[in-house]
Amino acid sequence: MQNITEQFEQGYYPVKALLLYRSKLETRSFYLEAFDIEKKTGKPINAHPLAENKLTMLSKALLTKEKKQQDYLMPKGLLPANLLSLNTQSGVVLWYTPAQEQSLFFKDSLTIPCGKAQVPALVWKASKCELQLFALSDDGKPDIKTPLYYAPFFNTAKSGNVCMGTVQVGITESSSLEEFIGAWETAFFNSYFSHLNDQHQPVKGNIIQLWQSLMDSGKPFPIGLLTTSSLTIQQLL
Structure with missing residues (x-):
């Protein structure tokens, strides 16, 4: 079988964090703030509003992943006879x-x-x-x-x-x-x-x-x- 061990051993580290705020007055009013992550300490720094273009990119990325997951193992037409x-x-x-x-x-x-x-x-x-x-x-x-x-x-x-x-x-x-x-x-x-x-x-x-x-x-x-x-x-x- 294909050896996938390396994929689990390569390691990941945080680079960005998103914090979602909800208004105390309006339950459907939200504010999204982005943080950079300091590489040495792993602590969030440089809080700033998430730019609209970044939010659009994030939304597209999530939708693309969801679409791929929905397409996985879906037949292109009728189910194969075999x-x-x-x-x-x-x-x-x-x-x-x-x-x-x-x-x-x-x-x-x-x-x-x-x-x-x-x-x-x-x-x-x-x-x-x-x-x-x-x-x-x-x-x-x-x-x-x-x-x-x-x-x-x-x-x-x-x-x-x-x-x-x-x-x-x-x-x-x-x-x-x-x-x-x-x-x-x-x-x-x-x-x-x-x-x-x-x-x-x-x-x-x-x-x-x-x-x-x-x-x-x-x-x-x-x-x-x-x-x-x-x-x-x-x-x-």
């Missing part, structure tokens, strides 16, 4: 993709050639910074009782969580639902597969030999080699 669940409060999306041919990339150490191969139908569960991935036994739209199989890829854990390393997914606070889904699919298939997580074996048999046999072969993915998880769609909701 959408299974959408929770705008938690920012979590659940969708599926049918079996298809995809370009796949592997680290040289795996001795698997990069190229194109057929992958099975997949179920994706994602937030802005985390992805879980599972496989399906057929292309039909899953329901809550549909059993899930482990995604037959490197970089995946038994929980379904995908290790994305330092890959930039490219989701913003105003990304639409379609952009969100597209960004995750692109980031996953454009990343390099490199390792097995926690000794998790996602397929029956040797996964290296499996992908060596599938790359640029045109053969459908052998569903019989998928291994079952203990989860169903209902447990992802």
Whole structure:
């Protein structure tokens, strides 16, 4: 997954403060005063009325942020046919993709050639910074009782969580639902597969030999080699 620790460790310090006064006589009459913050002591200094142009800039900035938050995960049109669940409060999306041919990339150490191969139908569960991935036994739209199989890829854990390393997914606070889904699919298939997580074996048999046999072969993915998880769609909701 993308390392966001630095964003929390970079630190912030106050530079401005706003103080709102309300009239004792009129409950709807307000006065806004601005303060600079003395960097060494952190104390407010230089009290002055907030200029009208600064107030306008502040208002626009707040409205822009609110608009971006309102746009986040909103569909551009009708809901996508492959959408299974959408929770705008938690920012979590659940969708599926049918079996298809995809370009796949592997680290040289795996001795698997990069190229194109057929992958099975997949179920994706994602937030802005985390992805879980599972496989399906057929292309039909899953329901809550549909059993899930482990995604037959490197970089995946038994929980379904995908290790994305330092890959930039490219989701913003105003990304639409379609952009969100597209960004995750692109980031996953454009990343390099490199390792097995926690000794998790996602397929029956040797996964290296499996992908060596599938790359640029045109053969459908052998569903019989998928291994079952203990989860169903209902447990992802």
